[in-house]
Amino acid sequence: ETGKQDVAKTKLVVGADATFAPFEFTDPATGKYTGFDVELIQAICEEAGYELDFRSMGFDGLIAALQTNQIDAVISGMTITEDRKKIVNFSEPYYKSGLVVAVQEKNNQIKNFDELQGKKIAVQSGTTGALHAEKATSKDKITYFTSSDQAMLELKNGAVDAVVMDYPVTAYFIQQGNKDVKMVGEILSAEEYGIAVPKEKTETLEKINTALKTLKENGKYGEIYKKWFGE
Ligand code: ARG
Incomplete structure (x- = not known):
């Protein structure tokens, strides 16, 4: 395959509270982060050309971490609420x-x-x-x-x-x-759960939404959903 060059990808630092199975948690067998959100954000990063840097932190600190630009996005079973929407932007909903x-x-x-x-x-x-x-x-x-x-x-x-x-x-x-x-x-x-991004990172939000849409259309989202929720 010739098209693939070794271009440095943009990093996407994603925060989550990985104590929330089956969305994000540590797999006891491998010690690695796993779950529906983890696989979804991996697929989104692959689709959008980001290199994923996944970090776990306390849930109640996630929005502050976004606001202070310590992280670029949050995927953490986070409900889209009017109050949160005043401070951060959310992707299209990805889970009811x-x-x-x-x-x-x-x-x-x-x-x-x-x-x-x-x-x-x-x-x-x-x-x-x-x-x-x-x-x-x-x-x-x-x-x-x-x-x-x-x-x-x-x-x-x-x-x-x-x-x-x-x-x-x-x-x-x-x-x-x-x-x-x-x-x-x-x-x-x-x-409904959404992926949160800082207000000013409109390009990141667009890329995430585009990737999410593609994954819903090409069956990849459905595959991940089925793996974790069975239908
Ligand atoms: N959906 C609830 C909320 O947005 C709980 C999310 C908790 N997530 C977590 N990874 N602990 O407030």
Whole structure:
């Protein structure tokens, strides 16, 4: 193949909180980052001609890292919200999600979101789950964790009554053998995940959107989706 020359690619520094399986997490077997978001951003970089530099950091620091140009983009199961859109730009949505309430399997008291009033809730800091928990109960009943795993452990240990977190992550957690946890009630508020970029990096955003569109059209997006979500 002659067309391929050794041209230095532009680096894309992408931040994520890699404690959010199946979107971004460390594969225990290989020690490498893996998940739906990780494979999607790899494919986007390949398509757009970027060299990917993937970095994990706390979720509640990701937007600040974008604003201070420490990173060029965020892919982290991050919900596109009006508040975040004031500070950063988002790509076209790449995943439809929502929040759910998780309780211990043996809990027959909490059956839905409305029954969280006065209950102890664990959440991940800076997330839409945390915002919803704050609407459901008073702030002094909420315990904030840096990672979603920690919030789930707190529930398993019985230190809190519930966790409010993204449905696909909660479902995956239970499916991975945590049968002492269950989901109750409806999936709350339809949310969509997007890739966030600093406001001024309009060219980066365009490249990401173009690549995402191509991957949706050429079946690559569908392939990655199927691998992680089965359909
Ligand atoms: N979707 C939720 C939000 O945007 C939670 C995302 C948490 N992501 C993570 N990688 N920990 O607030």
